[in-house]
Amino acid sequence: MADGKVLYENYEDFQAEHPEYAPAWREVTEPVILAEDDSVYGFIFGYLLI
């Protein structure tokens, strides 16, 4: 924040106050969805896990 105040200390605080944003945010953090893409699949299974 501009005045240096930390609005939310962590994700749980944000989620508790703004449940309307939480599902979308949770969805983006879910790597299963990302890995449906071939190039990302190759990054995970041909690089990160080998």
Add this chain to the structure above:
Amino acid sequence: MSEEKLKIREDLLAGRVPKRVFMQLRFTLEAACGLAGVDLVKAHFDPKTKLQAYRKVCETFYSDSFPIENVRWPEVYAPLGAKNWVMSSTGAMQHPEIESMLIEDYDEYIEDAFGTIMKKILPRIYPKLDPALPGAPLSFAKAYQRQQATGGEEVGAQIALSEEFDYAPGFFVGLFCEAPFDFLSDQLRGFRNITLDVRRIPEKVEAAVNASLPLMQRQAIPRNPIPGFTVFIPLHLAPYLRPADFERFYRPTFDKLIREINKAGMAAFLFAEEDWTRYADALAALPENQVIQFENGDVQKIKEVVGGKQIIGGFFDPLITLTRSKEACIDEVKRLLDIGMPGGKFFFAFNRHVLDIASIDVSKLVAVLDYVHEHAVY
């Protein structure tokens, strides 16, 4: 690009006797920097320094294909907080033993291997991918973007040097997977745990290996496969398994994976780590003309059993240049060529990458490679 080298490679992969023995060398970035006298940490992050190191290897040693392999890029692993690849104080990328799949995860993995990897295993190897962290997608995006960018830059450097030094493509062309048993063992259960698991919970290990096969098949075979491409598969643990365990846990899915790769019009480039002599029959039984680089083993027996069917190479240990005379090193390579060359289906490669330039005598290795280039002619 050299038409002569391309023809030699093409003949070799087609199972024909080529004009001479194809030479595929492998130095690490660490060795290249040692040879060029440049700082390894700087080379990781400065493309010009890295190129300087690569060029020095190309200028010094004869090879028919680009002779450096560098795929572990710290800028990819850093934003993920990686536990599996960490940089040492000297800049060497180290691969510690890890356990990212717990013994109690077996049932879930057998039921849904892909989902278990995404939800549980990846965040244990890469803590910054924990889905509970709001920054996880950004960490993933950073790592992915860097892997794509560095990969592009790496390919660009290899193409530029391949044109400058007239190289043909090697056998490592970018496609990369593992045998299903090795995939489960390497970064999921860890080598120490898996050797206990095959005795404690053999049914679960067998089921988990079977669950890993489709993951590796999808990784190995692109949606639009390119005929003639090779898929690199380093083979880790078979030599440490008893024959009955090899037949039960390793061979069925390994065999199936290779056959599926071949059905797609490609071949496997296998690196048979440690000593595969006792499992030579299993390699011979694969579809014809797979490319196999051996680390150790009984060269004569492997040539007899595997050499008639598959394209074999490796065995030569460059470390002998440090302890033997130049003549003794050339005698050693003559012995290898005498066994390997008859009938073709043979290429020259080191048994392992040259990891550290201090582990070899540069002038003697130059003499060995020049000897192979000039004399290993059909």
